[in-house]
Structures are given as structure tokens and as C-alpha cells.
Amino acid sequence: MRPLENIKILDLTRVLAGPFCTMILSDLGAEVIKIEMPGTGDDARSFGPFKNGQSLYFLSINREKKSVSLNLKSAKGKSIFKKLIKKVDVIVENYRPGTMEKLGLGYDVLKEINPALIYAATSGYGHTGPKSTKASYDILAQAMGGIMSITGWPGSPPTRVGMSLGDITASLYAAIGILAALYQRKATGLGQKVDVAMLDCQVSLLENAITRYQVEGKLPEPLGNRHAGITPFQAFRASDGYFVIAAGNDSLWKKLCQAIGREDLIAHEKFATNPLRTQNIEIIEAELQSTLGQKTVDEWVAIIDDAGVPTGPINTIDRVMCDDQIIARNMIVDVEDKRAGTIKIAGNPIKMDSVPEIPTRSAAPEIGEHNQEILKSLLDLSDTEIAQLLNLGVI
Amino acid sequence: MRPLENIKILDLTRVLAGPFCTMILSDLGAEVIKIEMPGTGDDARSFGPFKNGQSLYFLSINREKKSVSLNLKSAKGKSIFKKLIKKVDVIVENYRPGTMEKLGLGYDVLKEINPALIYAATSGYGHTGPKSTKASYDILAQAMGGIMSITGWPGSPPTRVGMSLGDITASLYAAIGILAALYQRKATGLGQKVDVAMLDCQVSLLENAITRYQVEGKLPEPLGNRHAGITPFQAFRASDGYFVIAAGNDSLWKKLCQAIGREDLIAHEKFATNPLRTQNIEIIEAELQSTLGQKTVDEWVAIIDDAGVPTGPINTIDRVMCDDQIIARNMIVDVEDKRAGTIKIAGNPIKMDSVPEIPTRSAAPEIGEHNQEILKSLLDLSDTEIAQLLNLGVI
Numbered sequence: 205m206r207p208l209e210n211i212k213i214l215d216l217t218r219v220l221a222g223p224f225c226t227m228i229l230s231d232l233g234a235e236v237i238k239i240e241m242p243g244t245g246d247d248a249r250s251f252g253p254f255k256n257g258q259s260l261y262f263l264s265i266n267r268e269k270k271s272v273s274l275n276l277k278s279a280k281g282k283s284i285f286k287k288l289i290k291k292v293d294v295i296v297e298n299y300r301p302g303t304m305e306k307l308g309l310g311y312d313v314l315k316e317i318n319p320a321l322i323y324a325a326t327s328g329y330g331h332t333g334p335k336s337t338k339a340s341y342d343i344l345a346q347a348m349g350g351i352m353s354i355t356g357w358p359g360s361p362p363t364r365v366g367m368s369l370g371d372i373t374a375s376l377y378a379a380i381g382i383l384a385a386l387y388q389r390k391a392t393g394l395g396q397k398v399d400v401a402m403l404d405c406q407v408s409l410l411e412n413a414i415t416r417y418q419v420e421g422k423l424p425e426p427l428g429n430r431h432a433g434i435t436p437f438q439a440f441r442a443s444d445g446y447f448v449i450a451a452g453n454d455s456l457w458k459k460l461c462q463a464i465g466r467e468d469l470i471a472h473e474k475f476a477t478n479p480l481r482t483q484n485i486e487i488i489e490a491e492l493q494s495t496l497g498q499k500t501v502d503e504w505v506a507i508i509d510d511a512g513v514p515t516g517p518i519n520t521i522d523r524v525m526c527d528d529q530i531i532a533r534n535m536i537v538d539v540e541d542k543r544a545g546t547i548k549i550a551g552n553p554i555k556m557d558s559v560p561e562i563p564t565r566s567a568a569p570e571i572g573e574h575n576q577e578i579l580k581s582l583l584d585l586s587d588t589e590i591a592q593l594l595n596l597g598v599i
Numbered sequence: 600m601r602p603l604e605n606i607k608i609l610d611l612t613r614v615l616a617g618p619f620c621t622m623i624l625s626d627l628g629a630e631v632i633k634i635e636m637p638g639t640g641d642d643a644r645s646f647g648p649f650k651n652g653q654s655l656y657f658l659s660i661n662r663e664k665k666s667v668s669l670n671l672k673s674a675k676g677k678s679i680f681k682k683l684i685k686k687v688d689v690i691v692e693n694y695r696p697g698t699m700e701k702l703g704l705g706y707d708v709l710k711e712i713n714p715a716l717i718y719a720a721t722s723g724y725g726h727t728g729p730k731s732t733k734a735s736y737d738i739l740a741q742a743m744g745g746i747m748s749i750t751g752w753p754g755s756p757p758t759r760v761g762m763s764l765g766d767i768t769a770s771l772y773a774a775i776g777i778l779a780a781l782y783q784r785k786a787t788g789l790g791q792k793v794d795v796a797m798l799d800c801q802v803s804l805l806e807n808a809i810t811r812y813q814v815e816g817k818l819p820e821p822l823g824n825r826h827a828g829i830t831p832f833q834a835f836r837a838s839d840g841y842f843v844i845a846a847g848n849d850s851l852w853k854k855l856c857q858a859i860g861r862e863d864l865i866a867h868e869k870f871a872t873n874p875l876r877t878q879n880i881e882i883i884e885a886e887l888q889s890t891l892g893q894k895t896v897d898e899w900v901a902i903i904d905d906a907g908v909p910t911g912p913i914n915t916i917d918r919v920m921c922d923d924q925i926i927a928r929n930m931i932v933d934v935e936d937k938r939a940g941t942i943k944i945a946g947n948p949i950k951m952d953s954v955p956e957i958p959t960r961s962a963a964p965e966i967g968e969h970n971q972e973i974l975k976s977l978l979d980l981s982d983t984e985i986a987q988l989l990n991l992g993v994i
Contacts, residue, residue: 419648533727
């Protein structure tokens with residue numbers, strides 16, 4: 205049995221930060237019930253890429269979830285929602301702060317209905333502070349949180365991380381908060397609110413940049429593909445592309461020099477220690493590059509790996525999808541979708557004894573696909589009542 | 600009371616992926632006991648930046664933890680370790696797979712001693728698969744997991760994300776796995792193994808790149824600071840630096856054009872919809888840039904924000920540390936260290952009712968600082984016995 209097998213989650217989230225969070229909890233066994241606006245649904249349903257009219261953006265982060273259509277702006281919709289709140293363990297939303305309160309469905313209202321409810325929200329700026337109610341998107345979090353100022357190349361414009369780091373980090377922290385609240389509820393019987401901001405999460409990721417600035421008084425800047433304090437620990441250009449070498453200490457440095465036939469560098473006084481190597485990085489780069497340009501990526505990776513020095517290719521997405529280790533770890537799995545057919549998506553990276561590997565996942569739901577199932581099983585509604593709700597546009 | 604107030608964690612981790620994971624659990628209330636090699640301790644103690652001989656790299660991710668020195672290669676050290684295993688809930692390690700087995704302290708051995716133990720491991724490639732036992736570092740995970748192939752600028756060399764995304768994402772997923780296992784243990788009474796690989800985590804972050812490749816048959820490439828499917832959603836150059844605009848839909852696009860005095864762009868047929876704007880991004884960039892270069896970052900952010908369009912500065916680290924929202928959310932907190940004095944580090948981004956904000960955190964421990972406290976309270980050792988262990992070099 206998976207860890208969250210008996211947990212029910214009402215999922216009001218749209219686009220990425222929220223849906224990615226509930227996908228993780230779904231992989232751990234929770235039943236995730238998406239609440240979607242009748243007709244339109246999750247905004248991400250209209251985001252490309254598309255296949256046969258199906259949004260693969262939506263499909264890749266909403267697999268295995270259920271969908272109930274419900275208009276939360278209507279009085280009947282609100283009333284049904286409040287009844288559902290009594291039946292679930294967790295609600296997750298990623299509206300702009302204040303939206304749930306305007307709907308009359310804020311945490312203060314919901315916890316009266318179900319004191320054991322865990323209410324988790326992800327937002328751009330969080331539910332407190334002077335910028336709280338402003339709209340935000342991933343790129344604002346990446347910009348204001350500092351990561352763009354330290355990613356990219358010296359002298360180039362600020363660079364965005366090539367995926368939505370702002371959203372997805374908030375998803376991960378929100379999942380941690382929800383699980384901690386579930387654990388605590390076993391002792392107290394009570395739920396609580398979990399409030400995760402994209403901007404806060406970006407700050408938490410800055411690693412040593414904050415302390416480096418305090419000690420050196422110099423603003424941390426982008427370093428291309430180098431490490432701030434370890435050398436050589438970066439990409440090099442082989443004859444047919446780039447690959448990386450991570451020689452994190454003196455012993456690995458010596459092994460690297462031997463492996464590539466550059467024993468002459470070992471005795472060089474400017475390269476004797478890691479701090480010296482970092483100080484003289486331009487010279488080291490030029491010396492290593494002059495040798496490393498002479499063979500292919502595969503040749504160098506084999507030679508350097510044989511010497512016990514960490515190295516690897518810079519995989520493009522096609523190579524990621526067929527890397528033997530990634531395949532062996534079930535990190536590329538199939539989803540069977542009625543419209544799009546078989547699509548490959550990322551698997552679950554949390555390998556636990558109680559979470560079986562599933563090579564094929566069921567598809568993401570259509571809007572309202574589980575209206576009958578959920579409204580009957582959780583609220584005991586009849587076919588007639590459900591038909592009426594449909595006629596009224598409530599579901 | 601914090602969610603994990605009664606949880607004890609034996610922390611065998613070094614450097615980043617492991618220590619960042621146990622820091623999160625410590626923030627949630629767990630007692631984290633670092634087990635360190637006598638004399639040398641966590642490798643990160645020798646990583647810069649330094650202040651008065653104290654590693655701020657180490658300090659920033661080991662605040663509030665306890666330290667017990669213990670030589671796990673000695674028979675007496677192993678015996679003490681096994682006794683400690685009976686007294687704790689979780690063990691976290693980030694050794695290369697196979698190391699704990701070589702020490703005779705693999706999960707199979709430890710679970711016999713304490714069947715309720717949760718054993719969590721983070722590693723480069725994971726505990727299964729053909730590359731499992733190879734050494735890895737952050738940059739290998741970023742390279743082989745695909746993120747470097749989609750970060751940076753078209754035509755530039757592959758770019759590393761400016762922080763250790765490989766390590767820290769593994770920390771977050773491991774924390775999720777540990778919490779799920781703790782939750783499940785409440786029902787089963789049994790622990791389990793949690794196995795998280797940096798490489799797997801990188802694959803999970805690729806977002807829509809995997810499905811884009813399947814639909815378009817074209818390898819996703821770096822896009823600088825643009826979004827793959829939304830326009831304008833990127834950085835622009837003001838007269839004194841860069842800032843970002845995220846106009847995610849038609850209504851925001853119109854508001855943006857009005858706000859910056861470029862109503863002429865609204866009627867332009869090539870810019871009528873988001874797909875058209877993305878298709879014609881070069882023209883849009885040039886048009887907007889010609890206007891946006893005429894005022895400062897602060898002026899544009901004020902004007903565009905007033906119009907209700909998401910916008911923000913690209914904060915360098917100094918600005919991150921004094922941003923009013925980041926300060927209001929307690930995301931920059933002080934640590935008081937005996938040697939380094941007061942140092943500012945990132946706070947806890949999981950805001951929960953049961954986790955009080957702590958503006959000042961206690962420092963990271965010295966090696967073996969809590970030998971007396973832990974060995975007495977958990978194992979009932981006497982002063983004489985502890986002195987003997989010290990003489991023998993076991994602690």
C-alpha cells in the first residue's frame with residue numbers, strides 16, 4: 205500500500221505550481237480530485253504542445269487525477285464545495301491571495317466546516333507581506349529571487365533557468381508542508397494552513413551566494429558552466445560537442461591529468477591545490493581545452509570515467525529519454541491518452557519500498573469526467589440531482 | 600509544537616544534498632544529530648567562503664543541528680552506531696551506493712536492529728541501475744539530466760544553473776519521501792528505504808521539454824530568458840539595467856501596450872494572439888525594446904505594475920537581501936556563530952501555523968560538540984566511558 209492511499213485531496217490548482225504538487229502526492233497514493241470551472245477547466249488545457257487536440261503540457265502533470273466540474277461562483281457550486289470539504293483531508297489552491305476569501309471560501313470558513321482540513325496554498329509572493337496580492341509568474345520569481353542574476357554568462361543578459369524553477373520549487377516545498385501537516389494531524393486531529401510563496405522558495409535555493417556576498421562584499425555573478433569554488437568542475441568542448449568533468453579534489457585532479465595524457469600539469473605550481481586551480485582557472489581551461497578538443501565526447505567520457513574521475517555527456521532531451529540509467533530507474537514512463545495516444549513523460553523520482561514502479565500511468569481526466577463517481581460516492585447525489593446541476597451549469 | 604518535534608534523525612550526510620534535506624526537517628522540528636568523522640567531519644567544513652576560520656558554506660545548511668563525532672570504520676564506532684540506530688526514527692546518508700554495506704551498516708543490517716527505522720539515501724545515480732555505484736556531483740546531474748541543454752543562450756556553450764540544482768532538488772524530494780514514510784509508519788509501525796537520485800530528480804524537472812520534443816521532433820534548445828510558449832514573457836533592458844515582464848494573455852498584452860504608450864502595437868495583426876506573438880517574437884522584442892530602453896528599471900516597474908501587468912526587477916543578491924517582501928516573509932534570517940559572528944542566511948520557505956518564525960537561529964555545531972549530551976541521554980554512557988572513547992579516537 206502506498207503511503208497516502210487513504211488521503212483525499214481537493215485540488216483547485218491550475219497551470220503548474222499547484223498541479224505539480226498534487227501530482228507528487230498522487231504518485232505517493234493520494235486520491236486527487238481536481239475541481240475545474242465547467243467548460244474551461246484548468247488554464248493549462250489550452251497550453252501547447254498539443255497532440256490530436258490534447259494539451260501534453262496538461263497531460264504531463266495531471267495524469268491519474270480525477271476531475272469534477274464545479275462553478276465556485278454560483279451559490280449551488282459553493283454549497284456543493286462545502287459539502288466536499290467535509291469529506292477530504294487536504295485542499296490545495298494556487299489562486300492569487302484573497303481570491304478564496306472573495307469567493308467566501310477562505311481558510312477561516314473552511315476550517316469551521318472541517319477542523320481536520322489541511323489548507324495548502326502556493327502563490328507568487330505568499331499570503332502575507334506588502335506584495336502579497338500582486339499577480340506573479342515563474343519569471344518574476346526567478347528575477348526577483350536572485351537566480352537570474354547568477355545564471356548565464358559573464359557580460360550576457362540575465363538568463364532564465366530553462367524550466368519553470370519558480371513554480372516547481374514551490375510545488376516541492378508545498379508537498380513537504382502538506383506531508384508535515386498530515387503527520388502532525390495524526391497526533392492533534394487538527395489541520396492547519398500551509399502557505400508557500402514562489403519568491404521565498406527562490407531565496408532558499410541561493411545556496412552559498414548569500415554568504416559569499418557577505419564575506420567578499422562583491423556581488424555573485426553568472427559563471428557560465430563553472431563552479432564558484434571548485435576547479436575543474438565545468439563543461440569542456442570535445443570534437444563533436446560538450447561534456448562535463450567534476451574533479452572535486454587533488455586526487456581527482458591528478459587522475460584526470462594522467463587519464464588525458466597531461467601529466468605535465470600535475471607538477472605545475474599554479475595548479476597544486478583547489479584554491480590555486482580556481483584562482484588560475486583561465487590558464488587551466490585553456491590547457492585542458494587544447495587537449496580535450498582532440499577526441500569525441502564518447503571517447504573522453506569513456507577514458508576519464510575509466511580513470512575514476514566523475515564525467516558525463518551533456519544530454520540533449522532525446523538522449524535523456526534513452527539514457528540507460530534513466531531508463532533503468534523508470535524515470536521515463538508512458539501515459540495512455542484517449543486522444544493523444546501513448547506519450548512519454550517523467551516518472552516519480554521518489555523510490556520507496558511502498559511505492560511500486562508503474563511503467564504506464566492512466567491519463568489525465570477530461571473536465572468533469574468524474575462528476576458521477578465523486579458526487580455519488582462522496583455526497584450521495586442521485587442521477588436526477590446530478591442532471592439538474594448539469595442543466596443549471598453548476599457542474 | 601512543530602510537526603516533527605519528537606522525531607530524531609541520525610544524519611550521516613556531507614556537503615549539500617543530504618545536509619539541505621535534514622535542514623528542512625530540522626526547520627519542521629526534528630532533532631538532527633550529525634554523525635561526523637573525528638577530526639575532519641563534514642567535507643563542507645573546508646569549503647569557502649570562510650569568516651574567522653568558519654565555513655559559511657557549512658554554517659548556512661547545518662544551523663541548529665547537533666554533532667556527534669564517531670569513527671564508523673572502527674569496531675567500537677560501529678557498535679555505538681548500532682545502539683544509536685535503536686533510538687532514532689530516521690537515518691539519512693548521501694554516500695556513494697555500496698559504502699554503507701561495506702561498513703557493514705547497510706539497510707538490511709539496520710532494519711534488523713530497528714524495523715521502524717526510515718532509511719533515506721540521496722546519491723548521484725540512485726541505488727539501482729547500471730551507473731549506480733559511480734561517483735557523481737551536481738554538474739553531472741545537471742549535464743546528464745538535460746537541464747544544461749535547455750538553459751542559456753542560443754549558440755552559446757551549455758549553461759549551468761547558477762546554484763546546485765542537482766543537489767538541492769534531491770534534498771527536497773528526499774524530504775518528501777521521508778515525510779511520506781513517517782506518515783505511513785503511523786499506520787504500519789514499520790520503516791522503509793527511500794532512495795533518491797540526483798539524476799532522476801533532474802529528469803522530473805524538465806517540465807514540457809519532454810513532450811515538446813515528442814510533438815515537434817525538434818530538440819528543445821536554450822532560449823535565453825524567454826518562455827517557450829508565452830510572449831512577451833522575458834527580460835528587457837531599461838536605461839540602467841534589466842527587468843522582466845510577464846504578459847501571459849491577451850488582456851495583459853493590451854494593458855502593457857497602453858501602459859508604455861505603445862497602443863499602436865495592439866491593433867497589429869501579427870500580435871493579435873499569444874501564438875502569433877510567440878511566432879513573431881523577434882519583431883515584438885525589437886518594438887518593445889526600442890521603447891523600454893528610455894526609462895530606468897524602477898520607473899518601468901512602477902508604471903507597468905500600476906497597469907496591473909506582472910513585472911519586477913532582476914534582483915542581484917544585495918537587493919534580494921533587502922527586498923521588502925522577502926524581509927516581511929522572514930526569508931533572510933540571522934545565525935549567531937561563535938567564530939563568524941552574525942551571518943545572514945536564507946530562512947524557511949514553508950510557512951505553517953505550527954512552525955513559528957524564528958528571526959535568529961542557533962549556529963551550526965562544532966565536530967563532536969554534542970558527544971556528551973547525546974551519548975549520555977540516548978545511550979546512558981558515563982563520563983569515564985566517553986573519555987575512553989575519546990582516547991581511543993572512536994569519537
